[in-house]
Amino acid sequence: MPPTLKSVVTYSHHEPPDVSQLLGLFHQAPWAKARSLDDAKEMLRHTDVSLCAWDRDRLVGFGRVLTDFIYRATIWDVIVDRAYQGQGVGTEIVQRILHHPRLKRVELFWLCTRRPGFYEKLGFSSKEQTGMVWSRSKNSRLE
Numbered sequence: 001m002p003p004t005l006k007s008v009v010t011y012s013h014h015e016p017p018d019v020s021q022l023l024g025l026f027h028q029a030p031w032a033k034a035r036s037l038d039d040a041k042e043m044l045r046h047t048d049v050s051l052c053a054w055d056r057d058r059l060v061g062f063g064r065v066l067t068d069f070i071y072r073a074t075i076w077d078v079i080v081d082r083a084y085q086g087q088g089v090g091t092e093i094v095q096r097i098l099h100h101p102r103l104k105r106v107e108l109f110w111l112c113t114r115r116p117g118f119y120e121k122l123g124f125s126s127k128e129q130t131g132m133v134w135s136r137s138k139n140s141r142l143e
Contacts (some may be wrong), residue, residue, distance in 0.1 A: 001016070008090055009060060011096055012052045014045045021059040025079050031114070048073075049103060051096050053080070054087050060084045063093040065103065073103055078116040094122050 019040045026032035026040070041114055044050065048069070053061030060081040067073035075097055080089045098109060116126050 007055050010054050016050045016123040017052045017059045019060050061093050073106045073109050
């Protein structure tokens with residue numbers, strides 16, 4: 001169901017979303033299509049902060065954070081329903097994460113993305129490339 005002219009997106013960070021609605025969003029993205037209900041439930045259980053965008057009772061956007069609440073926080077899984085993209089929902093999710101009351105002392109926010117241009121507009125920099133990745137699937141032959 002596409003948004004209507006009367007659609008008003010609201011945001012919440014108090015409760016994680018219903019997992020089945022979250023999977024509906026994940027299945028729209030190539031990087032999250034294979035996520036399962038059980039794995040998504042477990043992921044939410046270990047998430048420190050989640051932020052949801054709603055059109056009434058429909059989940060239309062999501063982002064989450066893993067953090068120590070002082071030095072570092074990592075932003076994960078920022079996703080917006082295709083029908084709501086280009087309307088500022090993703091920007092609002094990221095801004096609300098960066099200014100979230102529980103995250104106000106965090107020194108550095110990190111994220112991994114395939115869309116650096118979007119995040120650079122929000123003040124993120126790709127100049128400090130210090131990250132490395134270890135992939136279980138690519139390293140299973142070494143075990």
